[in-house]
Amino acid sequence: MKKLFYTLLLLAAVCIPVNGFAADIVPAADADAAHIISKAAERYIDTKNKELSSKCGANIVIATVTSLSELTIGEYAKELFKTYRLNSGKKSNSVLVVFCIEKNDYTVVVADGISGSLTMQTAEQYLTEYTEKDFAKKNYSKAAVRTYNGIAKWYNDNYNNLDISLTDDISEYAAAVKSEQQNQHRRAVNRKIILSVTAAAVLIILFYTKRRMRLIKARKKRNERKLRYMRGIRNS
Numbered sequence: 001m002k003k004l005f006y007t008l009l010l011l012a013a014v015c016i017p018v019n020g021f022a023a024d025i026v027p028a029a030d031a032d033a034a035h036i037i038s039k040a041a042e043r044y045i046d047t048k049n050k051e052l053s054s055k056c057g058a059n060i061v062i063a064t065v066t067s068l069s070e071l072t073i074g075e076y077a078k079e080l081f082k083t084y085r086l087n088s089g090k091k092s093n094s095v096l097v098v099f100c101i102e103k104n105d106y107t108v109v110v111a112d113g114i115s116g117s118l119t120m121q122t123a124e125q126y127l128t129e130y131t132e133k134d135f136a137k138k139n140y141s142k143a144a145v146r147t148y149n150g151i152a153k154w155y156n157d158n159y160n161n162l163d164i165s166l167t168d169d170i171s172e173y174a175a176a177v178k179s180e181q182q183n184q185h186r187r188a189v190n191r192k193i194i195l196s197v198t199a200a201a202v203l204i205i206l207f208y209t210k211r212r213m214r215l216i217k218a219r220k221k222r223n224e225r226k227l228r229y230m231r232g233i234r235n236s
Contacts, residue, residue, distance in 0.1 A: 026059060028041070036099070039177045040170050040174035043170075044173045045144065048148065058095070063077075077109045092113030106127060122154075145168060145170055149166040149167070
């Protein structure tokens with residue numbers, strides 16, 4: 001019962017598209033529940049996944065999680081695989097890799113459509129070759145990129161005319177992310193400046209209007225006193 005309860009919690013916690021169907025691409029940021037993958041690594045994975053999906057319909061998801069509750073990492077990965085609907089569709093050719101921080105462990109799930117060629121034994125060998133070294137050093141972003149590339153190479157080798165360009169050097173993506181962040185910061189600063197200037201202008205207008213009204217009121221009182229004085233002279 002407890003495992004069922006935690007399984008239901010898992011399904012509720014994972015980001016599921018509103019229409020109830022899996023998106024073509026599972027965004028890397030959504031899959032990174034533990035928030036241990038850099039924005040540059042996420043950008044690289046998303047970019048390559050879009051190309052991979054457009055050419056052969058596959059999706060390589062690198063998911064991260066902080067805690068598994070009472071589930072094993074294998075149970076968690078299978079439930080997440082179902083939640084992302086990676087085994088659905090005619091091709092059923094996607095792969096899910098899960099990093100668990102609490103357990104300091106990782107695992108892989110392969111869709112049924114390619115499990116005859118990309119066997120679990122082969123997939124686990126990829127993890128040993130491409131994941132273990134950087135994962136052990138807690139360099140999760142590098143582990144994610146190298147794991148993605150290692151599995152993506154299998155698609156390049158087994159699908160005709162795929163030819164997806166892969167690299168472990170994601171400095172280009174890091175520069176793009178940094179540039180975007182700087183632009184966002186500048187826009188935020190500009191918005192603050194505009195708001196500050198607008199607020200200052202409104203305050204100046206209010207101050208000027210209030211002062212002008214006081215002057216008009218004072219002038220009116222002076223005129224009223226002058227008029228009373230002139231009437232008093234005439235009446236005397």
